Amino acid sequence: MHPAIRMKGVGMRFAGGRRTPPYQALEGVDLEVREGEFFCLLGPSGCGKTSLLNLVAGFVQPTAGTVEIGGRAVGEPDKDRGVVFQSDRALFDWLTVEENVAFGLRIRGVPQAQWRAPVDELLRVVGLWDHRAKLPRELSGGMKQRVQIARVLANDPDILLMDEPFAALDAHTRGRMQKEVARIWEKWRRTVLFVTHDIAEAIWLADRIGIMTKGPGSHIRAILEVDLPRPRARMDAAFVDLFNRLTDAIELEARGVEHEGAGV
Amino acid sequence: MSERPPNRGALWALFDGSNPVFMTMLTLVVTLIAWTVGASFSSPWFFPSPMAVVQAMVTLTESGDLPKAIGISYFRILVGWSVGCIIAIPIALVAGRIAAIRLVVEPFFNFFRFVPPIALLGIAILWFGIGEESKIAIIIYTSLFTVFINTMAGAASIDESPARAARSLGATRRQVLLHVVLPATVPAILIGMRVGMGFSFMSVVAAEMIAANEGVGFLIYNARLFLKTANAFAGIITLGAMGLLADLVFRSVVRRVFRKHALPF
Numbered sequence: 448m449h450p451a452i453r454m455k456g457v458g459m460r461f462a463g464g465r466r467t468p469p470y471q472a473l474e475g476v477d478l479e480v481r482e483g484e485f486f487c488l489l490g491p492s493g494c495g496k497t498s499l500l501n502l503v504a505g506f507v508q509p510t511a512g513t514v515e516i517g518g519r520a521v522g523e524p525d526k527d528r529g530v531v532f533q534s535d536r537a538l539f540d541w542l543t544v545e546e547n548v549a550f551g552l553r554i555r556g557v558p559q560a561q562w563r564a565p566v567d568e569l570l571r572v573v574g575l576w577d578h579r580a581k582l583p584r585e586l587s588g589g590m591k592q593r594v595q596i597a598r599v600l601a602n603d604p605d606i607l608l609m610d611e612p613f614a615a616l617d618a619h620t621r622g623r624m625q626k627e628v629a630r631i632w633e634k635w636r637r638t639v640l641f642v643t644h645d646i647a648e649a650i651w652l653a654d655r656i657g658i659m660t661k662g663p664g665s666h667i668r669a670i671l672e673v674d675l676p677r678p679r680a681r682m683d684a685a686f687v688d689l690f691n692r693l694t695d696a697i698e699l700e701a702r703g704v705e706h707e708g709a710g711v
Numbered sequence: 712m713s714e715r716p717p718n719r720g721a722l723w724a725l726f727d728g729s730n731p732v733f734m735t736m737l738t739l740v741v742t743l744i745a746w747t748v749g750a751s752f753s754s755p756w757f758f759p760s761p762m763a764v765v766q767a768m769v770t771l772t773e774s775g776d777l778p779k780a781i782g783i784s785y786f787r788i789l790v791g792w793s794v795g796c797i798i799a800i801p802i803a804l805v806a807g808r809i810a811a812i813r814l815v816v817e818p819f820f821n822f823f824r825f826v827p828p829i830a831l832l833g834i835a836i837l838w839f840g841i842g843e844e845s846k847i848a849i850i851i852y853t854s855l856f857t858v859f860i861n862t863m864a865g866a867a868s869i870d871e872s873p874a875r876a877a878r879s880l881g882a883t884r885r886q887v888l889l890h891v892v893l894p895a896t897v898p899a900i901l902i903g904m905r906v907g908m909g910f911s912f913m914s915v916v917a918a919e920m921i922a923a924n925e926g927v928g929f930l931i932y933n934a935r936l937f938l939k940t941a942n943a944f945a946g947i948i949t950l951g952a953m954g955l956l957a958d959l960v961f962r963s964v965v966r967r968v969f970r971k972h973a974l975p976f
């Protein structure tokens with residue numbers, strides 16, 4: 448069986464402009480994400496996590512290597528790959544919460560009789576039922592991210608790409624959202640590629656964690672299995688041990704120490 | 712210290728800017744008084760008083776000249792402006808999204824930026840005749856230009872992420888244009904339409920002064936022939952009021968139609 452996502456020798460070079468020199472963001476990225484897996488990408492800011500996600504989503508083409516989805520070369524963006532964006536400006540500002548969530552279904556011509564029930568349920572799941580008639584500009588940051596999540600889930604994609612969806616939230620809300628996502632995923636069991644630079648978040652959520660090197664020429668340095676039972680509610684000894692190992696690995700990465708292949 | 716401003720009585724409160732209606736009325740009254748005083752030092756054919764202008768307005772209204780002029784000028788503006796908007800918006804939207812098209816049209820717009828609509832009046836008359844068509848053509852050019860530039864710039868500068876989100880929710884390119892780019896560009900389009908309406912007023916008056924025997928512009932310019940200066944003033948004031956009314960109607964309609972948008976006015 449094909450992996451859900453496979454990247455082989457992927458490079459991403461930004462051509463640069465009149466004032467900006469070209470920049471090799473990604474180089475030699477190899478990654479395989481299994482069907483139904485929750486995969487977290489961990490890496491320092493600016494290393495190319497969003498660029499990698501954009502490649503999988505089909506928003507941009509790699510300048511080297513291949514990206515495959517379910518064994519086939521990645522094509523244009525489509526409903527099989529849902530995206531939760533880092534920026535909360537990705538919502539449709541001129542549509543209500545409910546209309547945002549129903550957008551994917553409506554654009555594909557699903558009649559209201561059929562989208563009503565799933566949309567209503569999702570609004571309840573993400574706790575926005577009471578706010579369904581509001582406009583994005585009337586929501587808090589956390590609420591906006593929940594709209595994004597509901598909007599993607601309503602579409603039932605095969606692969607869910609999430610780009611630091613909780614980075615802008617306060618610690619309390621972030622914790623709640625992480626639990627929520629873990630709970631939804633356990634029921635839903637689709638492939639998730641989740642980008643974060645929050646180590647604890649990666650451990651709470653992931654089956655496996657990929658650590659990216661810092662740029663330029665960033666790639667995936669090591670992949671780590673997270674062998675903790677779910678639901679992961681508490682920081683036990685195994686959690687702390689993993690946390691420390693990841694912290695050390697990232698620390699080394701941030702200092703730019705080259706120790707390719709060293710066991711994390 | 713108290714949170715409230717010191718109480719200096721109700722009379723003072725009228726002047727502190729918290730009552731906009733009062734301030735507007737006050738400005739109006741002061742202007743009228745100054746105008747009356749100023750006019751009293753001059754002769755009516757050089758600088759008529761407000762009363763003389765009101766008198767002229769009444770006479771022009773009774774004779775039917777003013778209502779007719781208002782009607783014909785509004786008609787020209789409305790038709791020209793609507794046609795201009797209808798042509799400009801879809802093309803500008805596409806041009807804003809496709810860099811290749813933008814590169815082709817931009818030089819033309821940069822060139823014609825320096826060609827005022829009225830410079831084309833002679834050619835318009837040659838092509839479309841001395842009748843309504845040439846004047847309306849000038850208004851179309853005026854509004855089309857403004858609306859196009861605003862719409863194209865707006866569509867080119869919208870945030871990329873909603874369009875990308877729509878694509879990965881299953882929208883086709885055309886659906887993105889219609890359901891994401893267009894609504895996201897609405898504020899820029901409306902600014903263009905509003906500015907374009909203002910420019911249309913300028914163009915119609917200029918065109919009517921040069922090549923018409925009807926309309927508010929003609930009425931204003933014609934007044935000089937018989938030294939009926941009060942008529943010219945009446946026409947100018949009418950013009951201002953027409954613009955104000957048109958803008959008011961535009962804004963209230965737009966606010967009703969685009970309830971959910973964050974509008975810039």
Ligand SMILES: Nc1ncnc2c1ncn2[C@@H]1O[C@H](COP(=O)(O)OP(=O)(O)OP(=O)(O)O)[C@@H](O)[C@H]1O
Nearest residue numbers: 461470472491492493494495496497498499644662
């Ligand atoms: N369109 C672009 N043109 C030129 N350079 C770009 C472009 N997009 C990203 N980059 C560069 O590529 C590198 C990776 O950017 P990217 O946004 O993928 O980082 P990131 O890992 O998502 O960072 P963060 O955690 O801060 O979101 C950065 O150095 C950035 O400056």
Ligand SMILES: [Mg+2]
Nearest residue numbers: 496497533610
């Ligand atoms: Mg990023």
